[in-house]
Amino acid sequence: MAKRDKSSGNGSRLVYSTDVGRRCPQCARPVAECVCGKDRPASVGDGIVRIQRETKGRGGKAVTVVRGLPLAGAELKALAKALKQHCGVGGAIKDGNIEIQGDQREAIRSKLEKKGFTVKLAGG
Numbered sequence: 001m002a003k004r005d006k007s008s009g010n011g012s013r014l015v016y017s018t019d020v021g022r023r024c025p026q027c028a029r030p031v032a033e034c035v036c037g038k039d040r041p042a043s044v045g046d047g048i049v050r051i052q053r054e055t056k057g058r059g060g061k062a063v064t065v066v067r068g069l070p071l072a073g074a075e076l077k078a079l080a081k082a083l084k085q086h087c088g089v090g091g092a093i094k095d096g097n098i099e100i101q102g103d104q105r106e107a108i109r110s111k112l113e114k115k116g117f118t119v120k121l122a123g124g
Contacts, residue, residue: 049112050122051105064105066098069117079115086111 024034050067071079080098084091087107091100100108105121112119 047118049117049119051108051112051119052122053103053105054123061101062103064100064103064108066100066108066112067122069096069098072096083108083111 022031023029024031024036026036027034029035046068047070049069052065052067054063054065055061066083069076069079076093076096076098080091080093083098083100083104087100087102087104089101089104091098093099109119109121
């Protein structure tokens, strides 16, 4: 005789679905339509934008990471697009940080200083 899950009232639970996919835990909408993250305020920090070159976990490939930007949502996305176009490379936004492919620290520094940010080159 098969055992039933007694945690829900009717004895059945959803195991697999081809419906929508991943859902946001806060608003229960599909991740692509989530409204929770868009209302998140920008990180305050100390007001200094830090630019760092990383190679860890990337197979030796260098990536320039821009941290500490006091922007959120569409503003951060627009700045990332402008930086990628300025450097002529690809990139991404991950966890509120902008990742630009290659060692682009000086180009990004000059672009951000022209936009009025206080910039420091972090790391080695």
